[in-house]
Amino acid sequence: MTAAVATPVSERPRLGTITTIARKELRTTLRSKWFWLWTAAFVGLAALLVTVALPDTGITGYAGFGRTSASLVTLVQIIVPLMGLTLGAISIAGQKESGALRFLLSHPVSRTETFWGTYIGLAMSLAIAVGGGFGIAGILTVMRGVRAQTTTFLWIALLAWLLAVAMLGVGMLISTFTTTSGAALGTAIFFWLVFVFLGDLGLMGTSVATQMPVNVLFLSALANPIEAFRLAALTTFSGSLDVLGPAGTYAVNTFGGSLVPVLSATMLAWVVVPATLAWLRFRRRSDL
Amino acid sequence: MISITNLTKRYGKRAVVSDVSVDIATGESVAFWGPNGAGKTTIVRCILGLVSYEGTIEVDGLDARTRGKAVRSLIGYVPQELSFYNDMTVVELLDYSASLRGLPTDRVDEVLEIVDVDDHANKRVRELSGGLKQRLGIATALLPDPPILLLDEPTSNLDAAARDGAVRLLEGLRHEGRTLVVTSHHMEEVGMLVDRVIAMEDGVITTECAPMELAERLGLRAWLHLITTSGDTARAIEVLTANGFNAQLNSRGVLVEVSAQSKGLAVATLYEAGVHIEDLEVWR
Numbered sequence: 001m002t003a004a005v006a007t008p009v010s011e012r013p014r015l016g017t018i019t020t021i022a023r024k025e026l027r028t029t030l031r032s033k034w035f036w037l038w039t040a041a042f043v044g045l046a047a048l049l050v051t052v053a054l055p056d057t058g059i060t061g062y063a064g065f066g067r068t069s070a071s072l073v074t075l076v077q078i079i080v081p082l083m084g085l086t087l088g089a090i091s092i093a094g095q096k097e098s099g100a101l102r103f104l105l106s107h108p109v110s111r112t113e114t115f116w117g118t119y120i121g122l123a124m125s126l127a128i129a130v131g132g133g134f135g136i137a138g139i140l141t142v143m144r145g146v147r148a149q150t151t152t153f154l155w156i157a158l159l160a161w162l163l164a165v166a167m168l169g170v171g172m173l174i175s176t177f178t179t180t181s182g183a184a185l186g187t188a189i190f191f192w193l194v195f196v197f198l199g200d201l202g203l204m205g206t207s208v209a210t211q212m213p214v215n216v217l218f219l220s221a222l223a224n225p226i227e228a229f230r231l232a233a234l235t236t237f238s239g240s241l242d243v244l245g246p247a248g249t250y251a252v253n254t255f256g257g258s259l260v261p262v263l264s265a266t267m268l269a270w271v272v273v274p275a276t277l278a279w280l281r282f283r284r285r286s287d288l
Numbered sequence: 289m290i291s292i293t294n295l296t297k298r299y300g301k302r303a304v305v306s307d308v309s310v311d312i313a314t315g316e317s318v319a320f321w322g323p324n325g326a327g328k329t330t331i332v333r334c335i336l337g338l339v340s341y342e343g344t345i346e347v348d349g350l351d352a353r354t355r356g357k358a359v360r361s362l363i364g365y366v367p368q369e370l371s372f373y374n375d376m377t378v379v380e381l382l383d384y385s386a387s388l389r390g391l392p393t394d395r396v397d398e399v400l401e402i403v404d405v406d407d408h409a410n411k412r413v414r415e416l417s418g419g420l421k422q423r424l425g426i427a428t429a430l431l432p433d434p435p436i437l438l439l440d441e442p443t444s445n446l447d448a449a450a451r452d453g454a455v456r457l458l459e460g461l462r463h464e465g466r467t468l469v470v471t472s473h474h475m476e477e478v479g480m481l482v483d484r485v486i487a488m489e490d491g492v493i494t495t496e497c498a499p500m501e502l503a504e505r506l507g508l509r510a511w512l513h514l515i516t517t518s519g520d521t522a523r524a525i526e527v528l529t530a531n532g533f534n535a536q537l538n539s540r541g542v543l544v545e546v547s548a549q550s551k552g553l554a555v556a557t558l559y560e561a562g563v564h565i566e567d568l569e570v571w572r
Contacts, residue, residue, distance in 0.1 A: 009357050009358050009361045010357070010358075011354075011355060011356070011357050011358065016390070017388060020384070020387045020388055021388075024384050028375070031375050095372070098371060098372035099367060099368075099369070099371060099372050100372035100373060102333075102336075102338055102367065103365075103367055103370075103372065103373075103428075104388070105336065105337070105338055105360075106336050106338075106360060106363070106365035106367075106438075107360060107385065107388040107389060108357040108358070108360045108361035108388070108389060109357065109360075109388055110356065110357055286339060286340035287299070287338075287339050287340075288338045288339065
C-alpha cells in the first residue's frame with residue numbers, strides 16, 4: 001500500500017453525510033435502553049388510557065373518540081416532552097463524554113453535518129415512539145367500536161411528534177452547554193419540570209393571583225411548547241377552546257378560523273428556534 | 289506537509305500550548321513527546337479542528353481553520369482508545385467510517401486484513417480486547433489510505449504484549465511513505481516509530497532531536513536492578529564502579545544508574561568482565 005494524496009473535499013454540507021449520520025444515530029437510539037424505556041412507557045400508558053377512557057359503558061361513536069383523544073393529549077403532555085428532552089440532552093454531551101464526537105469530527109465532516117444528522121436521526125426515532133403509542137391507541141380504539149376521525153387522530157399524532165421534536169431541540173441546546181451526560185440529563189429533567197408543572201399550574205395560579213389579562217394569559221400559554229400543543233390538539237378535536245375559560249374564548253374570538261394555523265405555527269417555531277440556537281452554539285463551541 | 293506557526297491554545301486564561309511552531313515534511317515521522325499535560329494532545333486536536341486556537345496550521349497548503357473538511361480528508365486519526373460505539377460490530381463501525389468518507393465498502397475488507405482483525409469482523413466493539421480495539425482504531429484511520437496518520441497516544445492503554453503488536457504494526461506503516469505524527473510519553477515507542485522527537489513540557493517545546501539523542505538531551509536516567517549469581521554481587525559493583533557507573537548494593541542485587549537510551553551498556557560491561565546476570569528489572 002502506498003500513501004495517496006486525496007483530492008480535497010468541498011467545505012459545503014453534503015446531504016449524503018447528514019443522511020449517513022442520521023441513519024447511524026437512528027440505529028444507535030433504537031439500541032438504547034433509554035429509548036425503549038420511554039417508548040414502552042408511552043405505548044403501555046396509551047393502551048391503558050384507551051382502555052380506562054372507554055370502559056364497557058356503551059360510549060361509542062364520536063363521543064368515545066373525544067374521550068380517547070383527550071386522554072392521549074394528557075399523556076403526551078407528560079411523557080413526550082421527557083422523551084424529547086432526555087434524548088436531546090444526552091446526544092451531544094454523551095458523545096463528547098465517550099470520545100465518539102471527537103472520533104466522528106476527525107472525519108471529513110463538518111459540525112453542521114454532525115449536528116443536523118444527529119438531530120434528524122433522533123427526530124426519526126421519536127417518530128417511531130410517538131407513532132407506536134398512537135398506533136396502539138388507534139387500534140384499541142377501533143377495536144372497541146369507537147368511530148375514529150382518522151384525519152383528526154393523525155393530526156394530533158403529528159402535533160405530538162412536533163412537540164417531541166421541539167423538546168428534542170431544547171434538549172440538544174442543553175447538551176451543547178454541558179460536558180457530561182449526567183449534567184445534561186439533570187438539566188433536562190429540571191426543564192421538564194418547569195415546562196410541565198410551572199407551565200400549567202404556575203400559569204393558572206399566576207393568572208388568578210395577578211388578575212392577568214386574557215390576552216397575556218393566552219400569549220403566556222403559547223410561550224410554553226406543551227401548552228401550545230395542548231391548545232392546538234384541543235382545538236383540533238373539539239373545535240373550540242371553551243374548556244380553557246376566558247383565555248380560550250379570547251383565542252377563538254381573536255383568531256377565529258385561523259386559530260389552528262396560528263397554534264401550528266407556534267409549534268413549528270418551537271421546533272425551529274431551539275434547534276437553530278443549538279446548532280449555532282454547537283458550531284461555535286471551542287472545545288470538542 | 290504540516291506547518292504549525294505560533295500555535296497557542298488557551299482554556300480561559302491558562303495557555304495549554306504556547307507559541308508552538310513546527311514544520312513536518314512529507315513522509316517524515318514525528319513524535320510530540322512529553323508527560324501528561326504537556327500539550328501534545330491539544331496540538332492534535334487543533335490540527336483536526338476540534339478546538340479553536342490562535343496562530344495558523346496548514347496541512348498540504350490548506351488552512352486547517354477554514355478548510356477543515358479538506359484537511360481531515362488527508363488525515364487518518366487514531367484515538368487514544370476506542371471506548372465508544374460499543375454496540376456496533378467491527379464491520380458496522382468500519383462501514384460507517386467508510387461511508388462518512390464516501391469510500392466503497394470493499395475497502396473495509398482490505399483494512400481488516402491489513403490490521404489482522406478480519407477474524408473478529410462480526411464481534412461487537414465492546415467484546416474486543418484493548419489490543420484489538422487499537423487495531424480497529426488503526427483500521428479506521430487507514431480506510432482512506434491517507435497521506436497523514438495522526439496517532440494520539442496509540443499504545444497508552446495497552447498491556448505489554450498488545451503494545452508490542454501495535455508498535456510493530458505502526459512501524460510497518462511508517463515505511464509506506466506516509467507522514468506520521470504520534471503523541472506519546474513512551475520513549476521506547478518513540479524510538480521505534482519516528483525520525484524526529486519534539487519534546488514538550490507545560491505547553492512549550494523544550495527540545496527537538498533524533499529519538500536516540502532525546503535521553504541525553506533531557507538528561508533522562510534509569511536504574512537497572514541486576515540480580516547476579518551468589519557471590520558475584522560485590523564483584524559486579526567493583527566492575528561497574530571501575531567503568532564509571534554509579535552502582536550500589538540493593539538487597540540481593542545491584543542497583544546501577546544508566547542512561548535511559550543505553551541501558552544495555554551496564555549489562556555488556558558485566559558480561560565482558562565475566563559476571564553472570566540471572567535477572568534484571570528497569571526502575572525509573
